[in-house]
Every structure is written in structure tokens, then in C-alpha cells.
Amino acid sequence: MDTHFDEVIRGYDFIKNGYDPCIYKKINGSTVAYLVLYVDDILLIGDDVKMLGDIKAWLSTQFSMKDMGEASYILGIKIYRNRSRRMLG
Numbered sequence: 001m002d003t004h005f006d007e008v009i010r011g012y013d014f015i016k017n018g019y020d021p022c023i024y025k026k027i028n029g030s031t032v033a034y035l036v037l038y039v040d041d042i043l044l045i046g047d048d049v050k051m052l053g054d055i056k057a058w059l060s061t062q063f064s065m066k067d068m069g070e071a072s073y074i075l076g077i078k079i080y081r082n083r084s085r086r087m088l089g
Contacts, residue, residue, distance in 0.1 A: 008062050009035065012055075026055070043071055 009024055010016065014035060017023035022037040033046030033055055042059070046052045059065055071079055080089040 005037075005063075012058060026051075038075070043074060 006016065012026070013028075014024035014026045017025065024035040024037075026033045026035070028048075028051055031046065031048035031051050033044065033048070033051055035055075036043040036045070042065075044052055044055060046055075056065075056067065060067075070081075073079065081087070
């Protein structure tokens with residue numbers, strides 16, 4: 001785990017998962033965001049579009065990044081979305 005990344009991300013009020021050091025959670029009132037690291041990729045998931053945009057904007061000031069858009073696969077697994085039912089699987 002990159003200790004610099006860990007220090008920076010915790011400075012933005014993310015909490016490291018106690019079971020998996022590559023998963024972080026940020027709670028802001030009633031909204032939540034999860035940041036998942038895999039090698040040199042970040043998957044950002046949350047229930048508030050504005051919060052996710054703010055996090056992405058902040059991350060881009062801290063690190064050299066490229067926004068790849070919405071994830072359709074992760075680790076070879078297809079991501080299923082149903083926005084009208086608020087489902088992700």
C-alpha cells in the first residue's frame with residue numbers, strides 16, 4: 001500500500017476499511033462514497049453525484065489522473081446498473 005496515497009486520502013476524511021486496506025469510505029451527512037484501489041486504478045462509488053464529482057475534482061488536484069468514465073467491468077466481472085431501481089450488481 002502506498003503510504004503517501006493513504007495519508008492524502010485520509011486527509012480528505014476517508015476512513016480505511018479494517019478488513020481490506022484497499023477500500024476507503026467517506027461519509028458526509030447522509031451520503032456515502034467508497035474508493036477502491038486496484039494496482040493503479042481507482043473505482044469510486046457513491047450515492048450522491050455531486051459528492052463524487054467533488055471527490056474526483058479534489059483527487060485530480062492531488063494526483064495525476066485520467067477519468068475513464070463509468071466502469072462497465074471490474075476484475076473481469078460485468079457491472080450491472082439499474083438507476084431507476086437504484087441497483088448496482
